[in-house]
Amino acid sequence: MTTALSLESVTLTYPDGDRALTALDEVSLTVAPGELVAVAGPSGSGKSSLLAVAATLLSPDAGRVVVAGRETTGMSGRDRTALRRERVGIVFQQANLLPSLTAAEQLLAVAHLRGANVREERARAEELLESVGLDAAKRRRRPHQLSGGERQRVNIARALFGGPSVLLVDEPTSALDHERGERVMALLAEVTRTHRTATVLVTHDRGLLGHADRVLTMRDGRLS
Numbered sequence: 216m217t218t219a220l221s222l223e224s225v226t227l228t229y230p231d232g233d234r235a236l237t238a239l240d241e242v243s244l245t246v247a248p249g250e251l252v253a254v255a256g257p258s259g260s261g262k263s264s265l266l267a268v269a270a271t272l273l274s275p276d277a278g279r280v281v282v283a284g285r286e287t288t289g290m291s292g293r294d295r296t297a298l299r300r301e302r303v304g305i306v307f308q309q310a311n312l313l314p315s316l317t318a319a320e321q322l323l324a325v326a327h328l329r330g331a332n333v334r335e336e337r338a339r340a341e342e343l344l345e346s347v348g349l350d351a352a353k354r355r356r357r358p359h360q361l362s363g364g365e366r367q368r369v370n371i372a373r374a375l376f377g378g379p380s381v382l383l384v385d386e387p388t389s390a391l392d393h394e395r396g397e398r399v400m401a402l403l404a405e406v407t408r409t410h411r412t413a414t415v416l417v418t419h420d421r422g423l424l425g426h427a428d429r430v431l432t433m434r435d436g437r438l439s
């Protein structure tokens with residue numbers, strides 16, 4: 216079976232004056248399709264660094280990163296970008312939606328960037344937004360006319376629109392109250408199953424981890 220996402224003994228350092236700060240210290244993690252792995256840990260423990268390496272946005276100093284069955288070590292920047300665009304969905308803390316576009320257009324903008332036929336993609340975008348809980352009226356609204364939870368739903372739908380193998384989620388509930396956070400977590404668990412993504416979600420909020428298949432802890436760059 217193709218490995219959806221695998222990190223093997225990954226070490227990442229950042230320059231820190233004349234020394235180096237070890238953000239990831241021999242981290243290993245394999246995530247199967249349809250599995251939601253949550254990574255909890257205090258601020259500065261390396262959670263965002265873990266996502267950046269899994270997203271191939273940063274190259275580790277040592278170790279291997281396999282995304283959608285492809286070994287990324289030694290890959291050119293161009294191939295890495297193509298792999299990320301085609302196989303990785305990323306949901307950041309803030310929704311990062313484009314202010315002038317409606318919810319449906321946020322997804323279609325991605326289709327346009329991929330060179331897809333926007334007219335053909337429209338029905339699929341509407342269907343995906345419906346499946347994450349946005350009715351037809353809300354799909355025509357712009358980000359400032361949606362609630363924080365609804366914006367995060369659009370963000371999740373946009374990340375799923377290209378059919379990624381890997382879904383990486385950074386603190387998706389930090390701007391939401393507990394109840395809305397809980398519902399976004401339930402949605403992430405649901406889309407992980409229905410879209411068969413290998414999902415890694417990082418959070419410092421342990422109260423929301425009930426929906427994960429596995430919960431790991433990051434501390435000083437080590438995962439356990």
Ligand SMILES: Nc1ncnc2c1ncn2[C@@H]1O[C@H](COP(=O)(O)OP(=O)(O)OP(=O)(O)O)[C@@H](O)[C@H]1O
Pocket residue numbers: 229230236237238256257258259260261262263264265419
């Ligand atoms: N670009 C960078 N240059 C230098 N050091 C960095 C850089 N990015 C992160 N760090 C350091 O690496 C360590 C891990 O940071 P990281 O952002 O991965 O932690 P985190 O667990 O995501 O924290 P938070 O929960 O606060 O977002 C921290 O000590 C941080 O200061």
